[in-house]
Amino acid sequence: MKRDLSRLTSVEYDVLIVGGGIYGLFTAWDAALRGLTVALVEKRDFGHATSFNSLRVIHGGLRYLQHGHVMRMRQSICERTTFMRIAPHVVHPLPFLFPTYGYGMRGQSIFALALLINDMIGFDRNQLDDPQKHLPAGTCVSTEECLRLAPGISDEGLTGGAICYDAQLSSSERLIMSIAQSGAYAGVDLCNYVEVTGGMGEQDELKGVEAKDILTGEKLEIRSKLIINTAGPWVNQVLRQVQRSASSSITSFTKAFNVLISRQLVPQYAIGVYSKKQYTDAKALINKGTRLFIITPWREYSLIGTAHLPIQGEPKDRDVTDKEIHDFLSEINDAYPIAALTPEDIAWTYWGYLPSPEANGDAVQLAKDYQICDHEKREGMKGLLSVVGVKLTESRYVAEKTVDLVLQKLGKRHQKSKTSHTPVFGGDISHLSSYIKGETQQYLDQKGAAAVSSLIGRYGSKYQQVLSLLPQDVSSSNVDLHERLLKAEVRYGIQEESAQRLSDVIFRRMDWNRPDGFLQKRLESCAAVMSQEMGWNDKKRDEELMDVQSTFRAKLMKSC
Secondary structure, three states, X not given: OOOOHHHHOOOEEEEEEEOOOHHHHHHHHHHHHOOOOEEEEEOOOOOOOHHHOOOOEEOOOHHHHHHOOHHHHHHHHHHHHHHHHHOOOOEEEEEEEEEEEOOOOOOHHHHHHHHHHHXXXXXXXXXXXXXXXXXXXXXXXXXXXXXXXXXXXXXOXXXXXXXXXXEEEOOHHHHHHHHHHHHHHOOOEEEEOEEEEEEEEEOOEEEEEEEEEOOOOOEEEEXXXXXXXXXXXXXXXXXXXXXXXXXXXXXXXXXXXXXXEOOOOOOOOEEEEEEEEEOOOOOOOOOOOEEEEEEEEEOOEEEEEEEEEEOOOOOOOOOOOHHHHHHHHXXXXXXXXXXXXXXXXXXXXXXXXXXXXXXXXXXXXXXXXXXXXXXXXXXXXXXXXXXXXXXXXXXXXXXXXXXXXXHHHHOOOOOOOOOOOOOOOOOOOXXXXXXXXHHHOOOOOHHHHHHHHHHHHHHHHHHHHHHOOOOOOOOOOOOOHHHHHHHHHHHHHHHHHOOOOHHHHHHHOOOOOOHHHOOHHHHHHHHHHHHHHHOOOHHHHHHHHHHHHHHHHHHOOOOO
């Protein structure tokens, strides 16, 4: 995956995609697999915003039952299976426990019915050959068992618990890069750090865009028959730029964030806990009266979310405030007192923006449905589509529907999407456990076997490409193995995944971005390797180090 600006300006593409989050990357890959010439530009790094900052759950849509969206639930269940099929190295089953209370909407009878409907709608959820990807049927458990699995939950009125199964991303970073690599191998020209600054063409028809290379300031002209705006929170901004209209807008947004806690609150199970604050979902057929927060075990941490906060005006490149995090911790402590969270418990804060058509005070109402907007029908602007997604789980499906429309608008013969059954880059693994066992049995050294197993968990079947950049055999013990693998991953991110800055490598390539697990010595080692690979001088290297260090400080809660 090479950043080739000269090619970007010398070809007329069928499709130019603006925005390199998961929706844009899936759309690019799908379009290329169906025979279209495709380019994708991203003003920063691929997936740098909301796509990397989700709760890391690929969900089957159990909550859609309260809205009566049975077909949406079916679609989510199918997409959950698809993710486990095409990205088996980074998507894995995860059990969820929901405490049940009383005999009303939170009662065990209601949950038992919901689990039954969930299993019926997902009757074919275990179609994959790999038993590691099978999801058991939902079940209800006693009060005693619920308290054993989730000690410390409120036992006032507790009648037991309901267990269902979804899937979890072990690494959103590596999933994003796998999809990007998939697109590149299918023929997509991908360029990060390219910002669209204007549209090209007639007043009522776009034929390309004006752009700027963020790294050098060079101005670019990219020609395309159709432009797809998948810029996420900046979809309105891109729309105004290419249409040259100050009033163009599709939707408004809300700020959302999740916190990573440096200890496991509940091992093995994700649990739901109810906020003490009142909340009404204006579009739900059934309201529980409060918001449900999810605490998921993720490695040796706990990931808790999601907080939704209204914003004034357009999304900007800004972080959540200490006060907002403090308020969220207080709300979680009220819902689950045994957690006793303090600012010192926070290892990281993941934040982004989600579509929110309306927000009244603190009562944020999230958008429920994705949008594929044809601007020729909307305001007579030919050659432009905009896509606004609402769930990571739906990203591949929405990309498929988008490319269906693209083929129609370009007058191309319809072809079925291939992404639901084509493994992503590194995802060509039919039985994960057997594959890992077979690939690690040659390493008698336990450290070597563990290292390879960990690499497979991030790079899948392409892990050998990383190992090929090691200066010595992986089983050698005369040099620190962790240090050598670290340097190999840095080289791989630069040579094969278009990393341009140190922050790209640290936060979006290697998946070692928790500050408590990333010592200053390792950070300096990564900077030294990247400096050598990129030809940086000492001043540039130090600037990149300072940028990464400032991000670490911003992601941690300093004081409240």
